[in-house]
Every structure is written in structure tokens, then in C-alpha cells.
Amino acid sequence: MIQIKHLNLYFGTKQVLKTIDLEIAAHKVTALIGPSGCGKSTLLRTLNRMHDLTPDVRIEGEIEVDHIDVLSPQTNVHQLRKKVGMVFQKPNPFPKSIYENVAYGLKINGFAKGKIDEIVEDSLRKSYLFEEVKDKLHEPATRLSGGQQQRLCIARTIAVHPQIILMDEPCSALDPISTGKIEELIGELRKDYTIVIVTHNMQQAIRVSDYTVFMYLGEVIEFSSTEAIFQSPTKELTKNYVKGHFG
Amino acid sequence: MNKTKARVRINKLFRFLFQFSGLLCISILLGIFGMLCYNTIAFFTKISPIDFITATQWAPSSGGDTSTYGLLPLLVSTLLVTSGSMVLAIPLGIGTALFMSEYAGAGMKQWLKPTIEMLAAIPSVVIGFVGITIVSPLISTLFGLPNGLNALNGSVLLAIMALPTIITISEDAIHAVPQSLKEASLGLGATYWQTLRGVVLPTAAPGIIAAVMLGMGRAIGETMTVLMATGNTLAFPKSFFDSIRTITATIAIEMGEVPYQTTHYYALFAIAFVLFIITMLVNILAEHIANRIRQFQ
Ligand SMILES: Nc1ncnc2c1ncn2[C@@H]1O[C@H](COP(=O)(O)OP(=O)(O)OP(=O)(O)O)[C@@H](O)[C@H]1O
Ligand SMILES: [Mg+2]
Numbered sequence: 001m002i003q004i005k006h007l008n009l010y011f012g013t014k015q016v017l018k019t020i021d022l023e024i025a026a027h028k029v030t031a032l033i034g035p036s037g038c039g040k041s042t043l044l045r046t047l048n049r050m051h052d053l054t055p056d057v058r059i060e061g062e063i064e065v066d067h068i069d070v071l072s073p074q075t076n077v078h079q080l081r082k083k084v085g086m087v088f089q090k091p092n093p094f095p096k097s098i099y100e101n102v103a104y105g106l107k108i109n110g111f112a113k114g115k116i117d118e119i120v121e122d123s124l125r126k127s128y129l130f131e132e133v134k135d136k137l138h139e140p141a142t143r144l145s146g147g148q149q150q151r152l153c154i155a156r157t158i159a160v161h162p163q164i165i166l167m168d169e170p171c172s173a174l175d176p177i178s179t180g181k182i183e184e185l186i187g188e189l190r191k192d193y194t195i196v197i198v199t200h201n202m203q204q205a206i207r208v209s210d211y212t213v214f215m216y217l218g219e220v221i222e223f224s225s226t227e228a229i230f231q232s233p234t235k236e237l238t239k240n241y242v243k244g245h246f247g
Numbered sequence: 248m249n250k251t252k253a254r255v256r257i258n259k260l261f262r263f264l265f266q267f268s269g270l271l272c273i274s275i276l277l278g279i280f281g282m283l284c285y286n287t288i289a290f291f292t293k294i295s296p297i298d299f300i301t302a303t304q305w306a307p308s309s310g311g312d313t314s315t316y317g318l319l320p321l322l323v324s325t326l327l328v329t330s331g332s333m334v335l336a337i338p339l340g341i342g343t344a345l346f347m348s349e350y351a352g353a354g355m356k357q358w359l360k361p362t363i364e365m366l367a368a369i370p371s372v373v374i375g376f377v378g379i380t381i382v383s384p385l386i387s388t389l390f391g392l393p394n395g396l397n398a399l400n401g402s403v404l405l406a407i408m409a410l411p412t413i414i415t416i417s418e419d420a421i422h423a424v425p426q427s428l429k430e431a432s433l434g435l436g437a438t439y440w441q442t443l444r445g446v447v448l449p450t451a452a453p454g455i456i457a458a459v460m461l462g463m464g465r466a467i468g469e470t471m472t473v474l475m476a477t478g479n480t481l482a483f484p485k486s487f488f489d490s491i492r493t494i495t496a497t498i499a500i501e502m503g504e505v506p507y508q509t510t511h512y513y514a515l516f517a518i519a520f521v522l523f524i525i526t527m528l529v530n531i532l533a534e535h536i537a538n539r540i541r542q543f544q
Binding site for chain 2: 094
């Protein structure tokens with residue numbers, strides 16, 4: 001689904017990603033783990049070209065998503081981002097109503113009103129949020145709890161029918177119960193989407209992911225099935241990290 | 248122990264001082280309002296409110312029975328220049344604020360912002376000068392008018408005066424929109440322009456509304472500039488090319504000569520009262536709209 005070849009990324013003169021080669025499988029959940037500052041977020045944000053906004057970034061190498069050359073300047077970045085949705089670390093609903101939050105991406109794409117209503121409900125159902133909010137769709141999204149907000153952000157993302165969903169520590173700002181709900185949701189979403197999730201929580205990686213990538217100082221140290229990474233890592237560094245010796 | 252006592256006493260002293268200054272502000276405000284009300288009521292014991300509102304002429308003559316005190320021409324003049332100035336200043340101001348916040352580089356913003364803030368420091372007489380010597384001739388040649396001292400001239404100048412307020416406060420509001428919201432919008436495939444329109448402007452709206460209201464308040468209450476640059480004609484204006492005389496200019500011109508406690512004297516308070524009500528309504532309305540938006544944030 002996603003092919004990354006010889007990816008190098010520099011912020012100014014500082015190299016943050018070092019010759020990364022990865023192949024991320026479709027309809028699976030791939031977890032990115034590694035100590036703070038190793039480049040997980042940076043790698044994730046390369047996949048939907050979020051670095052376009054950052055000054056002084058230099059990217060070398062190739063990324064292919066569903067036959068789209070992601071890094072090429074000719075690529076329609078808006079089209080790409082519709083295919084590659086993103087859920088952020090802190091829930092960031094728009095200061096609009098619950099309904100408007102989910103409808104936003106659809107309105108941009110010029111869907112008809114009736115169609116939008118239908119997709120909004122459908123997306124909220126898929127995010128396990130509909131029952132909780134069906135009576136207050138037109139109330140401010142900011143009145144929801146943090147966990148509900150994060151599920152709303154997921155609903156907003158799946159409303160535009162992406163193929164891939166990138167999640168950058170989606171549970172780090174949430175309590176255990178909300179985290180549990182999001183993990184359950186991820187388990188459900190994997191049927192329809194390819195998911196790449198950054199997490200600091202080893203247990204979470206074990207619970208939700210099929211594959212795990214361990215990164216260290218901008219390099220991919222080990223990439224394998226989640227089971228292999230946590231049960232029988234081949235590299236010393238990986239072993240130390242997953243056993244909690246550093247990080 | 249002693250130290251604690253001293254601290255308690257200092258605390259008390261400051262609390263008293265703050266309370267006092269707060270009360271002072273409120274009593275000054277109430278005092279001014281009371282004075283306006285008192286004199287306005289005195290006016291209405293002599294002239295009926297209906298005549299005041301419906302008469303189409305402002306023609307006070309000291310002592311005679313021939314005077315009429317019609318609010319309309321002054322009110323229409325004030326509303327005309329103010330709305331004209333807002334039509335110019337709102338899009339220009341918000342556009343400039345957007346440009347500064349979203350497109351201008353750090354270097355450009357560094358000199359642009361202080362320059363615009365400096366515009367606010369120009370005294371209104373000087374703006375009046377500019378109106379008489381530059382804008383007015385420009386208007387008369389541009390539109391083939393014998394005289395450029397008219398409502399349009401006033402609107403242009405008031406727009407210039409309202410712009411710094413509108414720009415700086417809007418820019419603060421736009422700049423305060425979290426990057427995370429922009430990323431959320433872009434992440435859904437929105438273009439930068441769609442993000443500005445769909446997320447940045449709505450999120451900054453309470454601040455932008457406050458900016459516009461403050462700018463408008465300045466325009467409505469401005470006296471010297473309109474007095475100098477709009478021709479001071481006491482007729483009912485029909486278009487932006489007519490000379491006008493606003494409520495503020497009328498008070499400023501006539502207050503100096505009017506005999507104390509005559510009908511004319513009270514009349515000037517009555518129109519000041521009207522001005523006060525307008526600015527108050529504008530503020531309440533703005534507050535209401537901003538609150539409606541804010542509840543989503
Ligand atoms: N815009 C930027 N400009 C310069 N350096 C940056 C920028 N963004 C990130 N970095 C640097 O790149 C490195 C990797 O950052 P990144 O955010 O990808 O780490 P991370 O693995 O996601 O860490 P965390 O687990 O703390 O989120 C860090 O050293 C960081 O300081
Ligand atoms: Mg990160």
C-alpha cells in the first residue's frame with residue numbers, strides 16, 4: 001500500500017530521517033514505536049505531505065501510495081490528503097457543531113446536502129459516537145469529552161473516505177477508558193482501512209497492530225510482525241527498548 | 248508574626264484602592280449618562296419627541312419660534328459616512344490582517360505592523376488636512392464635481408482612521424488560531440484558501456467582530472475630521488457626493504455659541520444622547536454575535 005524507498009529528511013542541516021525503506025501492507029495496522037525524538041511523527045507527516053507548511057525542509061527518496069508519487073511536486077496534494085487521512089495527538093475539533101465537524105470535508109468536496117447528512121451519520125456510527133451525540137448534533141463539538149472529541153476527529157477523517165489513516169499518538173491525551181474505546185475502534189477500522197499509528201505505549205502496539213516498526217535516531221532498526229518484535233526481536237537495541245530499558 | 252500583619256494590611260490597602268478606582272470609573276460613567284439624560288429630558292419638555300424624530304430640517308435659531316430641531320438629516324449624515332467608511336475599511340482591514348498573518352514573511356510583518364499602528368497615532372486634525380488638500384481635490388476631479396468636500400471624502404478619511412484598529416486587532420485574532428486546526432483542515436484535503444475561509448476566519452470571528460466594532464466606534468464618534476472634510480451642509484443628503492454635517496460636527500460647531508439652557512442648548516444634548524444610544528446598540532449587538540460564535544470554541 002505504502003512504499004518508502006531511501007527516504008532522507010532534513011530540517012535545515014539536521015538529518016531527522018535516515019535512509020528509510022519500508023513497505024506498509026494494505027488493510028493492516030502498522031505501529032511506529034521508538035524513543036522520543038526519533039522521528040516517528042516526522043515520518044508520519046511525510047506520508048501526507050504535512051511538511052509542505054514547514055520552512056527549510058529537504059526530502060530525498062521516494063514514497064508511493066496507491067501508485068501516487070507522493071513527493072513529486074506535480075502530485076495533487078489535496079487529492080493525496082483525501083486518500084491519506086490524519087488523526088492528531090491532541091483532539092482538534094473545529095470550533096463548529098458536531099455535525100459541521102464531520103460535514104466539513106464533504107462540503108469542501110461539494111457533496112449535496114442530502115448525501116452529506118447520510119455520510120455524517122454513517123461516519124459517526126463507524127466511530128462508535130452516533131449513539132452518544134445523536135441528540136446534540138448541532139451543539140458545539142468542544143463540549144464533548146476528550147475521548148469523544150478524538151472519536152469525532154476520526155469520524156471527520158473517515159467521512160472523506162480515505163484509504164489510509166495516519167494516527168499520531170491518538171490516545172496520549174486520553175484516559176484509559178477513552179483509550180480502550182479508541183483501540184476497539186481501530187480494531188474495527190482495520191477491516192476497511194490501512195492504518196499507521198504512532199504510539200509510546202507498548203501494550204497498545206501489541207493490542208492493536210499487526211506489524212511494528214522500531215525506530216531509533218531517525219533510522220528504522222527493525223520492522224517485523226508485532227509478535228516477532230515483542231517476542232523475539234533480532235536486534236539488541238529493539239530488545240532493550242521493548243523490554244523498557246530505555247526510552 | 249509582624250510580617251504577616253503587615254502583609255494583611257497591605258493587602259487590604261490595595262483592595263481598597265482597586266475598589267475605589269473601579270467605583271470611580273462607574274460613577275463617572277453614570278454621571279455622564281445622567282447629565283445626558285437630564286438635559287435630553289429637559290429638551291423633550293419643549294419639543295415633542297415626534298417632531299424631533301420626524302422633522303427633516305435642523306434649523307435652530309436662537310429664541311425664535313421658527314426653529315426646527317429635526318434629527319434626521321444629522322442622523323442620516325452620520326450613518327452615511329460611517330457605513331461608507333466601514334464598506335471601505337472592513338474588507339481592506341481584514342484582507343490586510345489576513346495577508347500579514349498568513350502570507351507576509353516574518354521580516355515584512357516586522358515593519359508592516361508598527362507602521363500600521365503608527366497610522367493610529369496621527370491626530371485627527373492632520374487627517375482632516377489630508378482630506379482637504381489631497382482627497383477632496385482627487386474626488387472632485389475623479390467624479391467631475393465642483394467640490395470634493397462631501398460624504399465620500401469623510402468616508403475615505405474615517406476608513407483610514409479605523410483601519411489601524413481593525414487591522415491590528417483582527418491580525419491578533421487570526422494569528423491566535425491554533426496551527427492544529429489549520430492542519431486538521433489541510434489534512435482533509437482542503438486547499439489553503441478553503442482553510443482560511445472555512446476554519447481560520449470563523450475561528451477568529453469574535454476577535455474580528457470586536458475589531459470592526461472598535462473601528463466603527465472610532466468612526467461614529469470622530470468629530471474633527473468630518474467637521475473639516477465633509478462640507479458642513481445642513482441639508483438632507485441624497486448621495487455620497489453631497490456635503491453633509493454629522494451629529495458630532497453639529498455639536499462641536501454649535502456648542503460654543505449656544506446660550507446656556509436654551510432649547511437649542513438642550514437639543515445638542517439630545518442629539519448626543521442619540522449618538523450614545525447608537526454606539527451602545529452597536530456594542531451590544533457585537534457582543535451578542537461574538538458570544539454566539541464563542542460558545543462553539
Ligand atoms: N519543524 C521542525 N524543525 C526542526 N526540527 C524539527 C522539526 N520538527 C521536528 N524536529 C526535530 O526532528 C526530530 C524528530 O522529531 P519527531 O517529532 O518526528 O519525533 P517523534 O519521534 O515524533 O518524538 P515524540 O515521540 O516525542 O513525538 C526531533 O529531534 C525534533 O526536534
Ligand atoms: Mg511525535
